[in-house]
Amino acid sequence: MKKRILPLLVGLSVCGIAFAQNMPSAAPSVASATQTLPTITTWTSTPPSGALSEDAIKTSIANAGYKEVKNLEFKEGVWRTEARGGNKRWVKLAVGPVSGKVYPADAPSKLNQDEVNAKLATVGYVNIKHVKFDNGLWGADARNTRGDHVALLVDPTDGSVVARSHD
Structure with missing residues (x-):
């Protein structure tokens, strides 16, 4: 029985050390x-570190089915723009700067x-x-x-x- 507990305790100790090394030093947000x-x-007024480039944002917009992006600017924490949709109407869009997720204003x-x-x-x-x-x-x-x-x-x-x- 003791021979079985010792490897378990060693394994838990190693896991505890590994988890402690990956934990942030500050309290979680x-x-x-x-x-x-x-x-x-x-x-x-500028995209955060780790944000997608303007070209990547434009690619996300194109992948969402929009064309002819105009007036792309970073504002209030997201990219704001207008783009022409498949129905050829202009639509206001917001785009997450890190995720690239597109949020149409009319959806x-x-x-x-x-x-x-x-x-x-x-x-x-x-x-x-x-x-x-x-x-x-x-x-x-x-x-x-x-x-x-x-x-x-x-x-x-x-x-x-x-x-x-x-x-």
């Missing part, structure tokens, strides 16, 4: 708790306001206010886990946070 860290950006949301509130509360946001669907993304004001006021852009299909900014 709301984003890391939801496994959406790569898609969240903090609003600035309906799969989530309603209550579902967006619930998704944000689940990942730790509190005092969620001003939840509104506009230009393809949900917008909301809230407080993060540290109590800071933040503005959020939320994916209309899964409720994940696409971008956030300090108010």
Whole structure:
């Protein structure tokens, strides 16, 4: 019996050391708790590190079925542009800077306001206010886990946070 426990204890010790080396030194953020860290950006006037290039963003837009991209600019944490769709009409688009996911302004949301509130509360946001669907993304004001006021852009299909900014 003791011979079986010793290898188990050694194995658990090695695993514990391996996990400790991969853990971040700071407390986990709301984003890391939801496994959406790569898609969240903090609003600035320039794309975040790790963001796709303009050419890659244009490729994402083309892969989504749009052509003739014009006025592409990084604004409020996402790429904003207009592009011509398959029906030859111009459509306003928002594009996630890291994921390259395209959000057409005229597409309906799969989530309603209550579902967006619930998704944000689940990942730790509190005092969620001003939840509104506009230009393809949900917008909301809230407080993060540290109590800071933040503005959020939320994916209309899964409720994940696409971008956030300090108010």
